[in-house]
Amino acid sequence: MKKLRIIIPVYNDWIALGMLLRELDRSAAMLPFQIFVSIIDDGSTDELPPSCQDASDLEHLVGAEVVAVSVNVGHQRAIAIGLCVAAEDHDADAVLVMDADGEDPPHAIQALTHTIDRSTDFCFIAHSKKRVETISFKTFYMLYKWFFQFVTGQSISFGNFCVLSRSYVDRLVMVSDLWNNLPAAIMRSQLPITLVPVRRGRRYAGKSKMSFSSLIVHGFSSMSVYADTIFVRLLLLSIGLFVSCVILIFAGFSFRLFSPVHATLDWATTVAFSMIIILVQVLLTTISSILVLLNNRVQRLFIPLVDFHPYLASRRLIFGRTLDETP
Numbered sequence: 001m002k003k004l005r006i007i008i009p010v011y012n013d014w015i016a017l018g019m020l021l022r023e024l025d026r027s028a029a030m031l032p033f034q035i036f037v038s039i040i041d042d043g044s045t046d047e048l049p050p051s052c053q054d055a056s057d058l059e060h061l062v063g064a065e066v067v068a069v070s071v072n073v074g075h076q077r078a079i080a081i082g083l084c085v086a087a088e089d090h091d092a093d094a095v096l097v098m099d100a101d102g103e104d105p106p107h108a109i110q111a112l113t114h115t116i117d118r119s120t121d122f123c124f125i126a127h128s129k130k131r132v133e134t135i136s137f138k139t140f141y142m143l144y145k146w147f148f149q150f151v152t153g154q155s156i157s158f159g160n161f162c163v164l165s166r167s168y169v170d171r172l173v174m175v176s177d178l179w180n181n182l183p184a185a186i187m188r189s190q191l192p193i194t195l196v197p198v199r200r201g202r203r204y205a206g207k208s209k210m211s212f213s214s215l216i217v218h219g220f221s222s223m224s225v226y227a228d229t230i231f232v233r234l235l236l237l238s239i240g241l242f243v244s245c246v247i248l249i250f251a252g253f254s255f256r257l258f259s260p261v262h263a264t265l266d267w268a269t270t271v272a273f274s275m276i277i278i279l280v281q282v283l284l285t286t287i288s289s290i291l292v293l294l295n296n297r298v299q300r301l302f303i304p305l306v307d308f309h310p311y312l313a314s315r316r317l318i319f320g321r322t323l324d325e326t327p
Contacts, residue, residue, distance in 0.1 A: 002116065003323045004033040004163075005092035007082035009075055010100045011042040016204040017100045018051040021058065027106040028060035031113065036092070036323045037064035039100075040082040043072030048318075055319030063320020070313040076221060077311075079160060080178045084308045085315075087166075087173045091323040094122075096163040097182065104161040105201035112163045112196050123168055123191045125183075126161035126198035144219045151233065152226040158183055158195065173305040177225040184225035231289050238286040245275040245282075 006024065010017050017039065028035045041048070048066060055064075067085055069078060079097055086095045094116055098104035104126065112124045149155050160182050164172070168191055172178050177185040186193065223230065 002033050002093040003091065003326070004031075004035050004113070005086050005089075005095050005323065006035060006037045007040060007079060007086065007095060007097045008037060008100045009040045009042055009078035009082065010044065011072065011075070011078075012044045012046045013100050014044075014046060014049050014052055016102055018049065019204040020100050020102060020106065021052065021061070021064065023102075023106040025058045025060050027109055031110060032117075033094075033113070034062045034323065034326050035060070036062045036320075038082055038085060039064060039066045039318075040078045040085075041066050041068045042075070042078040043069050053318045058319065061320060062326055063317060063322060065315055065317045065322070067315050068313040069311050071311070073311060075160075076181050077179055079182050080173075080304045081308050081311060083169055083178070084173050084305050085312075087169050087305060089322075089324070090166070092166060094163055094165055095169050097160050099160065102201050102204035105198070108161075108196075108198040109163075111198060112161075116163070116165075120165065121167050121192075122163070122165045122194065123186065124163045124194050124196050125158045125186070127158050127195040128198060128200045148219070148223060151223060151230050153229060153233070154187060154226065156183060156187065156222065158193075161198065162186070174303060176301040176303060178304050179302050180224055181222040184222040188225050234289055235286060238282045241282050242279060245279045249275045 008017065008020070021037065024035070024037065039052075055061075067082065069081060073081070082097070083095065086092060094113070096109065096112070098106075098109075108126060112126060115124075116122065145156060162182075171191070172185060172189060175185050175189050177188050
């Protein structure tokens with residue numbers, strides 16, 4: 001029987017987690033896997049409640065552990081730490097990433113994993129058919145996807161809910177982009193992706209801990225993975241603006257020289273100086289971007305598998321046993 005490890009990042013969302021564990025246990029009864037849960041505690045300020053440690057009504061999960069992160073590093077980095085822990089343990093055939101709030105429904109795991117037995121290397125990602133969100137969230141999410149495609153040339157249509165083969169996990173944890181954003185890192189790594197239609201669930205309890213500013217940071221973190229692509233697009237835009245400004249300056253002076261009757265006083269000079277100011281700003285922005293990008297290329301990259309250890313505060317088994325202890 002194959003072994004599946006589930007990575008769940010959590011920040012103070014313990015009530016929802018307790019409900020999720022029981023849903024996972026019911027789903028595990030219908031899945032042909034030995035399932036172990038790694039709960040990544042992302043620097044939570046609330047204590048783990050006894051309800052999450054009470055396994056008296058859990059019959060089908062092999063066990064669960066809490067991996068405590070010393071500080072709040074954010075949702076994406078908590079996922080990266082969980083993947084690094086799974087890669088180091090090397091005891092699972094596949095690793096599944098999901099959120100604790102219930103929006104990644106446990107019953108969808110069967111759809112994500114139903115072809116694992118016929119695959120050696122795989123990356124199955126949930127593609128939400130319908131988001132159960134407010135109109136404002138849907139609007140901002142659509143704007144984010146549009147802007148992401150505009151600046152990177154790539155279309156992003158999935159989140160963190162995915163299942164990866166052990167070999168692909170081993171590859172991802174060596175990619176520095178994973179520290180910023182899992183979906184963008186998967187795309188950047190050019191892993192063969194299979195999208196699986198999944199209807200998102202409703203939140204179990206409480207409210208999201210992610211603020212509006214956190215959502216903005218999350219969006220820019222995903223775009224930062226494509227910094228070199230964005231730079232090339234910025235360079236092309238700068239060249240286009242440079243050529244346009246030169247043409248406008250030439251057109252302005254030509255109009256002033258050959259049709260002075262229709263040109264107001266100092267009109268050509270005003271246009272010329274305006275275009276020169278734009279040119280200087282474009283050139284300074286482009287040069288600054290070049291220097292920042294080239295400087296980053298000579299700096300030591302953050303490799304998640306190598307550099308995640310200082311963030312680990314503790315690991316403890318809260319019930320059951322580990323995958324190593326299962327036959």
